[in-house]
Amino acid sequence: MQGVRAIVRAGVLAGTLGGALMAVVVFRLTLAGTPESWQPLRAMAAALLGEDALAGGAFAMLVALAIHVVTSSAWGIAFAWLAGTRPRGVASVGLGVAASLVIMVIMTFGVLPTVDPILYEQAMLGLPSWIVAHVTYGFGLAIAPAIRRSTARSDEATTRALPAAVQAP
Numbered sequence: 761m762q763g764v765r766a767i768v769r770a771g772v773l774a775g776t777l778g779g780a781l782m783a784v785v786v787f788r789l790t791l792a793g794t795p796e797s798w799q800p801l802r803a804m805a806a807a808l809l810g811e812d813a814l815a816g817g818a819f820a821m822l823v824a825l826a827i828h829v830v831t832s833s834a835w836g837i838a839f840a841w842l843a844g845t846r847p848r849g850v851a852s853v854g855l856g857v858a859a860s861l862v863i864m865v866i867m868t869f870g871v872l873p874t875v876d877p878i879l880y881e882q883a884m885l886g887l888p889s890w891i892v893a894h895v896t897y898g899f900g901l902a903i904a905p906a907i908r909r910s911t912a913r914s915d916e917a918t919t920r921a922l923p924a925a926v927q928a929p
Contacts, residue, residue: 775836
């Protein structure tokens, strides 16, 4: 059970960090501070709200942020599970970036055309920015192995500190 907890914790933290970095990059690359800078979020919300999301509004933005956080975290958990605890330093960053590009291909060409054709169309129009944003996501993913190692050490220390009668078999 502790192993699953470490994977989920590492994946959620790394995926959320990567997703936040990705969002900042997209915002900066799409004329930050202008109405167009919010267009990627509106397009993301279109997956659930349809074309009405393109008009914007607080609800559409919240829906888009929820989609982005959940998706980023889910991919982060998958990465944390697959990457394990061994990658360190540059190897971890390289693995995170490689995984982010694989995730980009799966999501862009396997998921978006069906689930969110509006975001797919915008991604294709701004493909270089889309790639840069996903590479940035990979930098966030890269911390997952370190978080797993840290969580495992923390769980071991807690288990050792508990009286034998309280420890799970």
